[in-house]
Amino acid sequence: MMAIRDATAMRAAVADSWHRSAAAGVLAEDSCAPVTVTGDQLRDLRDAHPLARVFPLLDDVLGQAARDCDAIMAVSDEVGQLLWLCGAPSAMRRAERIGFVEGSNWDERLAGTNAPGLALRLGRPTSIVAAEHFRHSVKQWSCAATPIHDPIDSRLLGVLDVTGGDAIVVPQTMGMVRAAARLAESELARELLVPSRPDPGTGRGRIAVECLGRHELLLSVDDGWGQRGQVRLSPRHSEIFLLLASAPRGLSGDELAVLLYEEDGGSSTLRAELKRLRDLLGEDLLVSRPYRITADVTGDWLAVEAQLAAGDVAGAVRAYRGPMLPRSTAPGVTRLREGLADQLRSAVLHSAQPDLLSTWTRSVWGADDYDMWVRLRDLLPTGSPLLALAEGQIGRLDREIGL
Template identity: 30%
Template sequence: MNNDSTIDLARLSAMDVTLAARLLKGVRDATLSGQRPLVRPRPVIGESWRRMLRDGVDPDRDVRRGLLSLDEVEERRQSSPLGPVLPLLREALVEVAEATQHIMVISDADGRILWREGHPAVLRKGDRLGFEVGALWAEHVVGTNGVGTPLVTRRPVQVFSAEHFVESHHGWTCTGAPIKDPRDGRVLGVVDVSGPLETMHPATLSWVTSVARLAEARLRERHVAGLERLRSVAAPLLARMPGRALAVDPYGWPAAVTGMPLPERVALPRHTAEGRCWIPSLGSCQVTALAGGWLLVLADGAPQPLTATRIVLDLSRPRRPSLHVTGGAASWVHELSPRHAELLFLLARQPGGRSAAGLADDLFGDPGRTVTVRAEMSRIRRYLGDLLAHRPYRFQEDAEVRAVLPRDPLDLLPHSTAPAVVRARTPGP
């Protein structure tokens, strides 16, 4: 490794554990003191350290905040959307974790540890670190770690020894992967496998990631079953109705339809309620509650597009990006997926529009990946309709478009690895 290289976990794991930990400690100490380290930290770790310095996390002192009572933990467990996949996670992780001197930890979307099982001796070590049920392991509280950092970045992260921001965690290695809701992409929590420093292995990352994907597949199966139940309720109603109507679940996924093609997904207003509302891809609709979803009855005639006078892309809340549209007497708010937030941010920065090749270069650093870009832009246009033009892709020309960014550039779409977003997050010279 030389001054221009970045730490590689696979090479690191092949080194003596003590030597690897010493190397990482030197990188951390140099970085925190403003010096140039011998090797650079991995980008996901380096960006996390920058957030910790910005947030005032003490690198030398272990901070523990607000351990939940047993009653509070049980209440969160009962309401957790991860409850149905807990048996799968236990079966896939706990036995191997015990055999390899690890523990399995499952947190909620806030970073609260709700379940913890595994090797008894490692559980006791976790207690001494405050890594226990009811503890808050959000990144801004305890620094870079395998629970809080995946919640921010929305992707699997392995943190080894002194890659932890707080020094008392340097004898620990942890690997966490977020579990996302297949209905809307929200992060529901993190599954993490942790253990003493000497148990570190790079394959743990792919293992934990695979189990998280299995849990998401199981949640997807439950979602499909819910749509089937909604279809059984809605189909008899739709069979007797004239005109165009459809039944959707609370997330806008269609279960049954009459008088029109089945849409891929409907962008519902943030606070859907019974009555009349405007939906970009459908126009004016009468909304009625159903068991497990909504009945949408479309107004007669073709959908009337909303002529937007104001489009606000709100990126001020890193984990809840949204689009606010106002036009005439109608208004609409839609929460965005991470990928769609990236694309709309890039378009907001380019009022004249951006080609598919240009967006591919912005997203992936590869202008040839236009197929992926066109597929995502097609999905966006399905729910935004005429608010988004193409050839090149751009917002409606007569609309006022504004992007509301977070106060600190570090909080701009922190999950994103798109080159153009990373540049926008990085302070200039």
């Protein structure tokens, strides 16, 4: 492993990345980044990814510029896997020698210091020039990358990157990359704002709920009479709605209070919250005696449950964007959140599929899951590029808990 001799002369963010790369077990002599998804799995990931809707736009705006300067445009997902590459044929052929190919993973813990991985880590635009790369084989390249975020909830969708030679080491490159990423976010927002064609009124509403990895619910509401829109609920209203959506037969005021408050909550406070929520949704969608949602409710957490029930663990992992309402301390929400997380974790742990275990450990909620790292290590074949990472993370956790 290369000693980090020149860290004092480096930019602080690059030096920190070198240390993280070394601690994760990346070897400076490694020639290629690991390919973590291939074939049908890669195609499924691309088809299901939100950025699939804007990749043609990115290719047209930035991809052509990359071709003109003998460079490559790359788009990764939120865990560093390269989903799309386009660029000059000669640059694409040279990039194959360092593993810069579709399906490879450029998280800095797997590929060492690089712009897509560092942008992913820091959540901001980043450039890495030549010798700043951790691995020797990448030092002939330079790259500029920036995150792309969901325009509704600001969650990270992926990273946009341009990689090439000396020709891209100019300030204008980062400006072009950032402008293309903002254009993609604007296009995603525009699609959400295009009004839907109203259907004939059915008299029964429909509500689609997004709660995984969110601190507040996002509702897509169709009142059944041609009126559609999106509503972002407050944290308290999010808790109430989620509890009612999980109890189709409804809840009495006392039952709802027990699930909502850690201590005895005032009934008048709950009634006031319910009135405000009814005013927001409409009297036809939230009724009382018992309190219940009258609309047909679909939700991202229900989709995960359905996929687990069908034995589709991979689909459930892809659909799971994080714990539901992670900041909520409401007893009923805590029970729902922990129940779904435990069910999914158990399915992944017993799946014996290294790619699923690796996806879990690369997430925020799974990064310190000791049992998952051990299971991943035990399943990886000798020589796997992920083996050093698993060993390094197990060692880190052992040190942190004093083993």
